[in-house]
Amino acid sequence: MSSSPVRTRFAPSPTGYLHIGGARTALYNWLYARQHKGTFVLRIEDTDRERSREEYLKDIVDSMGWLGLGWDEGPIRQTERIELYRSYVGRLEQAGHVYRCTCSPAELEERRRAAMKEGRPPKYDGRCRRRTDSPAGPYALRFKAPEAGVTEVQDLIRGTIRFPNEEIEDLIVLRSNGMPTYNLTVVVDDAENRITHVIRGEDHLNNTPKQIHLYRALGLDPPQFAHLPLILGEDRSRLSKRHGAVSVTAYREEGFLPEALLNFLARIGWSHGDEEIFTVADLLEKFTLKGVGKTSGVFNEQKLEWLNAHYTRQLSKDELRRRLMPFLVERLRASGGGSDLTIHDSPRTEVATPSDGISSGHSREAEVPRGESEPLVRGSRFTPDWWDRAMDAFRERAGTLKVMAEQMTFLFVESVTFDEKARGKFLRPEALPYLEQAVRSIEEAQPFETAPLEEAFKAICERAEIKMGQLAQPVRVALTGSSASPGIFDVIWLLGRDRTLEGLRKAIAEIRGEVAAG
RNA sequence: GUCCCCAUCGUCUAGCCUGGCCUAGGACACAGCCCUUUCAAGGCUGGAGCACGAGUUCAAAUCUCGUUGGGGACGCCA
Numbered sequence: 095m096s097s098s099p100v101r102t103r104f105a106p107s108p109t110g111y112l113h114i115g116g117a118r119t120a121l122y123n124w125l126y127a128r129q130h131k132g133t134f135v136l137r138i139e140d141t142d143r144e145r146s147r148e149e150y151l152k153d154i155v156d157s158m159g160w161l162g163l164g165w166d167e168g169p170i171r172q173t174e175r176i177e178l179y180r181s182y183v184g185r186l187e188q189a190g191h192v193y194r195c196t197c198s199p200a201e202l203e204e205r206r207r208a209a210m211k212e213g214r215p216p217k218y219d220g221r222c223r224r225r226t227d228s229p230a231g232p233y234a235l236r237f238k239a240p241e242a243g244v245t246e247v248q249d250l251i252r253g254t255i256r257f258p259n260e261e262i263e264d265l266i267v268l269r270s271n272g273m274p275t276y277n278l279t280v281v282v283d284d285a286e287n288r289i290t291h292v293i294r295g296e297d298h299l300n301n302t303p304k305q306i307h308l309y310r311a312l313g314l315d316p317p318q319f320a321h322l323p324l325i326l327g328e329d330r331s332r333l334s335k336r337h338g339a340v341s342v343t344a345y346r347e348e349g350f351l352p353e354a355l356l357n358f359l360a361r362i363g364w365s366h367g368d369e370e371i372f373t374v375a376d377l378l379e380k381f382t383l384k385g386v387g388k389t390s391g392v393f394n395e396q397k398l399e400w401l402n403a404h405y406t407r408q409l410s411k412d413e414l415r416r417r418l419m420p421f422l423v424e425r426l427r428a429s430g431g432g433s434d435l436t437i438h439d440s441p442r443t444e445v446a447t448p449s450d451g452i453s454s455g456h457s458r459e460a461e462v463p464r465g466e467s468e469p470l471v472r473g474s475r476f477t478p479d480w481w482d483r484a485m486d487a488f489r490e491r492a493g494t495l496k497v498m499a500e501q502m503t504f505l506f507v508e509s510v511t512f513d514e515k516a517r518g519k520f521l522r523p524e525a526l527p528y529l530e531q532a533v534r535s536i537e538e539a540q541p542f543e544t545a546p547l548e549e550a551f552k553a554i555c556e557r558a559e560i561k562m563g564q565l566a567q568p569v570r571v572a573l574t575g576s577s578a579s580p581g582i583f584d585v586i587w588l589l590g591r592d593r594t595l596e597g598l599r600k601a602i603a604e605i606r607g608e609v610a611a612g
Numbered sequence: 613g614u615c616c617c618c619a620u621c622g623u624c625u626a627g628c629c630u631g632g633c634c635u636a637g638g639a640c641a642c643a644g645c646c647c648u649u650u651c652a653a654g655g656c657u658g659g660a661g662c663a664c665g666a667g668u669u670c671a672a673a674u675c676u677c678g679u680u681g682g683g684g685a686c687g688c689c690a
Contacts, residue, residue, distance in 0.1 A: 107690045142689055199688060206686085215614045216686055234688050252617070261615050261686090269688040276690045300616060300685040323618080323683095330682065358624095361639095365625055368638040387625080390683060394623050397640045407653080491652035501651095516650095551649080566649035578651035 100132030108150040111341035112157040136168035157342035179274035195222040217263030235268035245303040250320035349495030354402035421499035487580035510575035525568035544583035572601035
């Protein structure tokens with residue numbers, strides 16, 4: 095029926111960091127536009143001057159860039175279009191669709207409360223609509239909404255929804271300070287931008303009939319609507335700051351990959367049979383509004399982590415290293431000094447995404463973080479081959495990049511920090527002879543590679559008639575400080591012969607010291 | 613309170629539109645086992661759900677109505 099090209103939009107207000115729910119709305123809009131070879135518009139609804147902040151605008155732009163959700167037009171800032179809205183208000187006024195309301199906010203608040211208390215709908219009572227005199231003083235402009243009848247909303251996800259008009263109040267379209275309000279600007283912009291599909295959160299469902307009235311009064315055709323189910327917190331209420339980390343930025347800083355976040359967000363509220371893994375390319379192919387469900391979903395961080403681990407394993411070694419590096423740098427900086435990695439860049443600039451010109455409105459699709467700073471190294475340990483093997487050794491057990499960096503710390507610091515429980519359990523006098531034999535075989539291992547090392551360790555175990563664990567665990571704790579790590583031979587290889595021997599000797603000396611003391 | 617939306621394992625969901633193939637499938641999480649030098653990863657197994665009540669029908673998770681429950685909206689916020 096609609097032959098005009100698809101145009102969708104994402105219209106956040108810059109009153110907070112880009113929210114997880116907003117990101118999903120953006121994703122669906124972006125997917126829908128891309129699938130239909132349409133246009134995706136970014137619009138900034140900043141008419142609330144009190145709460146809007148540049149910092150938040152920047153975060154929204156950055157986060158969308160990081161997620162790879164590029165827009166074709168915008169960002170359109172509503173505060174730059176005030177005259178446009180006023181001209182529409184003028185049209186409304188001319189046609190007699192609005193009237194002056196001099197009721198003060200305080201009065202209105204009072205009446206609202208009273209109405210609710212008496213069980214009446216808390217809508218504006220229309221007293222200024224009916225008055226014939228024209229009182230002085232500040233006034234707001236109210237829209238004359240139809241008083242009877244029913245307004246139907248055709249929702250692409252929910253079908254036909256009927257609202258009795260008597261429930262709908264005369265909304266304010268122009269504040270007494272001359273600023274237009276949301277319900278007006280949204281209608282004007284969606285019409286001006288020729289938006290064909292408004293895909294937004296279900297929290298806007300009740301606004302839709304009001305907006306339809308405005309479209310009609312203005313003689314405009316409403317777009318199609320699709321109201322998405324909300325994303326809920328653990329307590330099943332709408333996800334908000336109360337639930338902890340809810341911004342895209344927060345997850346980015348925790349070391350989640352945009353691939354994982356996108357996949358996760360797509361799957362909450364939408365499904366495609368039994369499938370769970372969706373790359374952006376998959377989503378582009380498979381996403382449909384019909385696949386969007388009606389029930390709100392709880393944000394389940396464990397599943398996000400599972401997806402993140404999945405994508406971490408999928409990344410190429412180079413790419414993984416590139417993305418990990420800022421976390422490693424941050425981690426080593428935090429652990430303070432004594433590291434083999436020379437730090438000369440910060441994480442934020444490292445993972446830098448297209449956060450340049452917020453005014454350059456051009457498509458920025460899934461850009462890969464660039465501008466990495468190769469760590470400078472002392473000695474020659476950190477060869478490309480070394481990094482490749484390090485990535486393979488650690489990627490299997492990391493939920494997030496941040497955790498992965500933490501787990502790799504021992505590779506770079508002068509002396510490891512022991513997990514007390516692990517030390518107490520494995521760095522004991524009984525282990526002394528095995529550690530000493532390990533030192534000898536590592537000294538002799540030729541070439542210094544995992545296979546010969548493994549042979550040597552096996553030989554020790556056979557001679558001493560012990561299990562590999564009895565040898566490997568003390569060695570592991572001595573070298574990594576922890577009882578959990580990648581395979582011990584990989585650990586030894588990554589550490590290098592000298593550092594391995596140094597670590598083992600330190601541990602041996604420490605155990606001996608304790609024996610002597612105790 | 614009023615209006616609107618929603619209702620399948622703890623969580624995300626398939627199935628519902630176009631009733632029988634459903635003894636309700638998958639995934640995350642959880643438990644056990646296997647693999648194993650630890651931790652993961654991987655493999656196998658297991659527990660776990662159609663909110664309730666009427667009705668329609670030979671047959672209902674699927675259709676209808678009601679109840680209950682949850683959520684959202686009720687701003688000179690967006």
